[in-house]
Every structure is written in structure tokens, then in C-alpha cells.
Amino acid sequence: MMIRPAELAAIKAGTIDLAFRRWAKPRVVVGTRMRTGVGLIEVTSVERVSVASLRADDARRAGAPSLAALTKALAVRSSDPAWRIGLAYAGPDPREALRAAVPDADEVAAITARLDRLDASSSYGAWTRETLDLIDLNPTVRAPDLAAQVGRETADFKKDVRKLKELGLTESLAIGYLLSPRGEAVVDAGLDTPRVRAPREQGTPLPRNIGAPATRALREVGVTTLEQVTAYSAEQLAAMHGVGPMAIGRLGEALAERGLSFAP
Incomplete structure (x- = not known):
């Protein structure tokens, strides 16, 4: 079950607890735990629903901007049943x-x-x-x-x-x-003497979902952790070749999860 990074962050924060999908048959069951970029996400319920029965609260709980937006998204593959999936954050990846x-x-x-x-x-x-x-x-x-x-x-x-x-x-x-x-x-x-390695980088690694071009651009200026990102504003990051709006958005989400932010 694919869940976008922004939605994962919201599930962890507790502001999203539903997802809606068009599936021929359920692809998850109650109790399924999915390993994601924010940790474990647990499936708490799975039920078939009629799109016509959905209400604004369903859209809010799924992170959709409106009931109309949710209904439009579910118009794709309309020959398949619609499913309401309950989701909850279940802790860090073991x-x-x-x-x-x-x-x-x-x-x-x-x-x-x-x-x-x-x-x-x-x-x-x-x-x-x-x-x-x-x-x-x-x-x-x-x-x-x-x-x-x-x-x-x-x-x-x-x-x-x-x-x-x-x-x-x-x-x-x-x-x-x-x-x-x-x-x-x-x-x-398995060695005669322990291998000498460079000191392990201290801090939170850059998110994997920002993409290789953005990661390379940040590495070129010596940024390898989220804590180091806080020294740059969003505008400074956008000026780096390879750091696009999507990467900046995902960096912002990752910073916010840890109570951090871009420089002013």
C-alpha cells in the first residue's frame, strides 16, 4: 500500500487516520504493519464503502482538501470497489x-x-x-x-x-x-584487527525521498544531516542545482517532524 511522505508524516502526527483506495479486493488486513520512512504504520480497519456515503469528515481524516477532492480521486478505476482503511502510527521501525x-x-x-x-x-x-x-x-x-x-x-x-x-x-x-x-x-x-573507519556522522541522515540530485547537491556543500540543513533558507536551497521544490518540501516535512526548520 503506497502512502505519500506528507501523509505518512500526518499519520505519525495523528492528524490523518484514514485512507481510501479503489481495489478489486483488499490488499491489507487489520493488524498489518507497514514499515515506512516514518516508522511502523498499522492498519486498524478495512471496510468497503460507497463513495456516495462519504462525508467531509472522511475527507479531513484522510488528508484530502475537500470532500469533492476525495470523490474526484476515487473516480479513477471506478469499476473497482472503494475501501476505507483505518491507519495509525505504531512506533519506530524495530x-x-x-x-x-x-x-x-x-x-x-x-x-x-x-x-x-x-x-x-x-x-x-x-x-x-x-x-x-x-x-x-x-x-x-x-x-x-x-x-x-x-x-x-x-x-x-x-x-x-x-x-x-x-x-x-x-x-x-x-x-x-x-x-x-x-x-x-x-x-x-572476521578480521585479525578491527577495521579503521571514518567517524560516523552525527545527526539525522537526510531523507531518502528527496532524490539523488538533491542529495548530491547537499553533499557538495557538506550537508549530510537534517541538522545541517537548518543553516540554509528554502531560497538558498532552491538556488542549488538539483534541489527542486519537491525536495525542499520533503526536507521541510522531515525538519518539522523533529521540531526543526529552515533558516529565515
Whole structure:
């Protein structure tokens, strides 16, 4: 179920708790928890409705500007039933805490065994340590460039990185990846001496949904965290090549979630 970033932020804030969709049949069930950019979003209800029965309060709760706007949006694919989906913020993504949890020796052994099973079941062959090393030595590098270094298709490479992310070993950035503290501990456990790495950037990473051009433009001026964005006004950001209105809007939403704002 796709939900726009602004709506996700509003669900987290509690100002939106409904969504309406045209589906041939429900694509979610009550209790479904979706991992999103703002954390977990839980489906609290799913019911078929008549568009004619909708009221202004439904539009408000779904974040639509008006009942007419909501009705117009639901006019698309009108041959499919309309569904009212209740939504609620259900807390942070548990993978965030997992990434920060440095494993002890027993946990490292369990993770290593899990990596061995992933390697054994892959048609590509052993890929887990290769991929962890690749990300560790090439932080913030685009997935296609990393895949090319090991002669892999980008889609398959990204699919495997997601498996490492599920184990809390990697972090996805707007461009490229990083090993998490958990991932660094697992890699170092397989080395004679721990690897020397650049200090981890302090602060909140830039939102992934601002797009690669905007991320590159911000990196060029040394901005890699939301806290650093607060030194710039929206007008200054708009003057940077690659930072468009959509990126500025999404940066503004991310700042507001944390009680921050652009410079005057």
C-alpha cells in the first residue's frame, strides 16, 4: 500500500487516520504493519464503502482538501470497489534499534551462521561477506556502482542488501549504504584487527525521498544531516542545482517532524 511522505508524516502526527483506495479486493488486513520512512504504520480497519456515503469528515481524516477532492480521486478505476482503511502510527521501525545493538560473541556466532545459510541458498554463491565488505569500503556509493564492481545485476544486488538490512547489518541512505554499528561488529569479528573507519556522522541522515540530485547537491556543500540543513533558507536551497521544490518540501516535512526548520 503506497502512502505519500506528507501523509505518512500526518499519520505519525495523528492528524490523518484514514485512507481510501479503489481495489478489486483488499490488499491489507487489520493488524498489518507497514514499515515506512516514518516508522511502523498499522492498519486498524478495512471496510468497503460507497463513495456516495462519504462525508467531509472522511475527507479531513484522510488528508484530502475537500470532500469533492476525495470523490474526484476515487473516480479513477471506478469499476473497482472503494475501501476505507483505518491507519495509525505504531512506533519506530524495530530495525533502527537492531542496527544500533552491537552483538556479543554469541550473537555474532548466530549472525554468522545465518549469513552462511544465505550464502548456501544463493544461486550466485557466497555473497554476504563480499557485500558487507563492499559497503564497508565504499560507503555512500550508488547501488549500481557497487553491483558493477562485483559483476552483478543491480536488482539482484539490492535484493540481497535488503536481506542484510533485515538482520540490522546495513543502513540505506538517499544514495548508497552504510554498515550499521551491528554490521561493523560482525565484519570486524572476521578480521585479525578491527577495521579503521571514518567517524560516523552525527545527526539525522537526510531523507531518502528527496532524490539523488538533491542529495548530491547537499553533499557538495557538506550537508549530510537534517541538522545541517537548518543553516540554509528554502531560497538558498532552491538556488542549488538539483534541489527542486519537491525536495525542499520533503526536507521541510522531515525538519518539522523533529521540531526543526529552515533558516529565515
